[in-house]
Amino acid sequence: xxxxxxxxLGNIEILAPLxxxxxxxxxxxxxxxxxxxxxxxxxVMATDGLFEAEGLLAEVRARSAHTVSKxxxxxxxxxxxxxxxITPTLIDPKQTHYQLxxxxxxxxxxxxxxxxxxxxxxxxxxxxxxxxxxxxxxxxVTGHRFVIYGISPxxxxxxxxDPSA
Amino acid sequence: xxxxxxxxLGNIEILAPLxxxxxxxxxxxxxxxxxxxxxxxxxVMATDGLFEAEGLLAEVRARSAHTVSKxxxxxxxxxxxxxxxITPTLIDPKQTHYQLxxxxxxxxxxxxxxxxxxxxxxxxxxxxxxxxxxxxxxxxVTGHRFVIYGISPxxxxxxxxDPSA
DNA sequence: GTCGGTGCAAATGCTTTGCATTGAT
DNA sequence: ATCAATGCAAAGCATTTGCACCGAC
Numbered sequence: 001x002x003x004x005x006x007x008x009l010g011n012i013e014i015l016a017p018l019x020x021x022x023x024x025x026x027x028x029x030x031x032x033x034x035x036x037x038x039x040x041x042x043x044v045m046a047t048d049g050l051f052e053a054e055g056l057l058a059e060v061r062a063r064s065a066h067t068v069s070k071x072x073x074x075x076x077x078x079x080x081x082x083x084x085x086i087t088p089t090l091i092d093p094k095q096t097h098y099q100l101x102x103x104x105x106x107x108x109x110x111x112x113x114x115x116x117x118x119x120x121x122x123x124x125x126x127x128x129x130x131x132x133x134x135x136x137x138x139x140x141v142t143g144h145r146f147v148i149y150g151i152s153p154x155x156x157x158x159x160x161x162d163p164s165a
Numbered sequence: 166x167x168x169x170x171x172x173x174l175g176n177i178e179i180l181a182p183l184x185x186x187x188x189x190x191x192x193x194x195x196x197x198x199x200x201x202x203x204x205x206x207x208x209v210m211a212t213d214g215l216f217e218a219e220g221l222l223a224e225v226r227a228r229s230a231h232t233v234s235k236x237x238x239x240x241x242x243x244x245x246x247x248x249x250x251i252t253p254t255l256i257d258p259k260q261t262h263y264q265l266x267x268x269x270x271x272x273x274x275x276x277x278x279x280x281x282x283x284x285x286x287x288x289x290x291x292x293x294x295x296x297x298x299x300x301x302x303x304x305x306v307t308g309h310r311f312v313i314y315g316i317s318p319x320x321x322x323x324x325x326x327d328p329s330a
Numbered sequence: 331g332t333c334g335g336t337g338c339a340a341a342t343g344c345t346t347t348g349c350a351t352t353g354a355t
Numbered sequence: 356a357t358c359a360a361t362g363c364a365a366a367g368c369a370t371t372t373g374c375a376c377c378g379a380c
Contacts, residue, residue: 069362090255130313139315146311148295150304234337
């Protein structure tokens, strides 16, 4: 429940240097590139679209034999954020979701209210609109988040999923 | 820290019937219209733009002499949500923010990364873009959330606020 | 008079932190 | 060797819930 369906992401040319970006970031701060941090970054790269801490922990554990603690996952998520590799996405008030952003405009998302499925979007128009609106108010833009809630074709095909929402 | 600057909201013609809307909603569900619920709704109407639970509690206590508990504020927030009067806004991963939505398109927001200040926006273009994007993916839209992060003119005027972020 | 509502305090669940041990450089 | 990172378990917070008493209908 933490990956999207047909997200056009997962660009390998972009993913490869992520590891170096992270290492460089760590070195700059006199922090160490550890096995655990590498494992977490790998798991992040394996997700395409969105993920949250708990799911990432599961992913880390599934991919590598090492045990990585929840605390380390959270600590690494913070570093990845500071390194500009991921960004929080605020889809769900109960949990923080993140997405890979390094090397691309933060993807906007389409979230299904019934299945929880999400699809990452990209649209230059969003950015243009954002810039226009901020400018009208005299603000300097640093970023944005655009989430569209809806019913996915998959969900509307099925009879009647869980109505608790 | 829970109200906006120049939000063009706070429309009295819309606010007046809110109370009846809420009463009708409660009656339909065989729930009671209590003093505490009225106080919370009043406080919600007094905010223009965004608010969160803790701030709302303070507002309730400031406006009415009655004591309303935190639990009741949270319980009432849920009812107001179910009544379609407010909606969660997801600006901050640590706390749920809400906004009044009854009778209007949910306002989109401009959030200042330095001062925390926020301004509610309205733009038909956002909605149009939203509909277009969802349609392209074959989804049925039920709503959206658009948050622009930036630096407000107020903040950029000041020398150098808190750089922790 | 009857349920539903309220306040309080305890419970939850995500996220963060203190501390002793382990490990990258 | 040194200094930071890890894991664990405990602490922190926003939010929710159980329960006994109170109040709207």
